[in-house]
Amino acid sequence: MIAQPDDGMRRGAVAADGRYNGATPMPGSRLSMFTLTHLTTPPPESLKSQVLQMVVDYFSDLSPAPLTPSNPLYQLYQYVIGYEVHLYLQAMGSEPASSARLVLALDDEDPSRVLGFALYLPSPDDPEACTLVYSAVQASHRRQGIARAMLQQMQLLHPHAALACVADRVPTFEAMGFVVLGARGPQVLMNTRRTASDGWVAVQDLAPIFQSKEVRQIHSYLVKQHGERAMRDAEKQRDRLLDQLTRQAEALAATRRLH
Numbered sequence: 387m388i389a390q391p392d393d394g395m396r397r398g399a400v401a402a403d404g405r406y407n408g409a410t411p412m413p414g415s416r417l418s419m420f421t422l423t424h425l426t427t428p429p430p431e432s433l434k435s436q437v438l439q440m441v442v443d444y445f446s447d448l449s450p451a452p453l454t455p456s457n458p459l460y461q462l463y464q465y466v467i468g469y470e471v472h473l474y475l476q477a478m479g480s481e482p483a484s485s486a487r488l489v490l491a492l493d494d495e496d497p498s499r500v501l502g503f504a505l506y507l508p509s510p511d512d513p514e515a516c517t518l519v520y521s522a523v524q525a526s527h528r529r530q531g532i533a534r535a536m537l538q539q540m541q542l543l544h545p546h547a548a549l550a551c552v553a554d555r556v557p558t559f560e561a562m563g564f565v566v567l568g569a570r571g572p573q574v575l576m577n578t579r580r581t582a583s584d585g586w587v588a589v590q591d592l593a594p595i596f597q598s599k600e601v602r603q604i605h606s607y608l609v610k611q612h613g614e615r616a617m618r619d620a621e622k623q624r625d626r627l628l629d630q631l632t633r634q635a636e637a638l639a640a641t642r643r644l645h
Contacts, residue, residue, distance in 0.1 A: 512585025
């Protein structure tokens with residue numbers, strides 16, 4: 387999980403009804419008025435489609451393999467992350483103790499419009515713990531406190547929150563109260579406490595998605611479009627990117643441990 391940072395508010399608080407109150411915009415920014423909605427069952431189709439569209443639009447911000455559109459594998463990974471989020475949303479409420487939860491920031495001027503979302507997994511055997519899976523804010527509404535408000539809403543129920551992000555996003559989440567615990571592959575592990583919870587969370591298994599007929603069809607199409615050599619080069623480019631991110635994550639985690 388790589389969450390999109392959004393830290394344009396100085397101070398503020400989430401009220402019990404989900405509205406974000408008491409915030410002042412940074413100089414030169416326009417304050418968005420929004421209401422937070424916390425869902426434990428699948429969102430209405432109109433809201434779900436907006437969340438999935440944001441996942442596609444901001445793939446490079448969200449994916450643990452943040453490829454750019456210039457890489458031929460981009461479309462394939464874009465499909466995988468979109469389908470993964472679809473499965474999380476589809477399964478909401480099916481197993482109340484472990485299925486995903488969704489915080490939505492809805493535009494007060496148009497409550498049918500999603501400005502941001504935070505998808506997280508509660509830990510069924512540790513009521514205070516949860517893991518943020520994906521979070522994004524519309525590009526036109528970033529740096530206005532929406533991400534901060536959504537994470538605060540999540541922490542009202544689960545104060546022992548964990549997330550993972552690439553190294554260059556760490557300072558933003560540190561400003562939101564998260565601390566670095568270590569590194570795992572290309573991501574830095576962060577938490578609202580200095581120790582991780584022992585509770586488990588039910589993450590999606592991506593292997594069946596990568597092995598699905600749809601992904602095989604996308605891969606075959608990409609091979610026809612770009613050629614086998616270009617696809618091999620794309621895989622090498624992906625691997626180099628992940629190696630670079632892994633080195634950055636490990637170096638940052640080591641630096642934080644020194645402090």
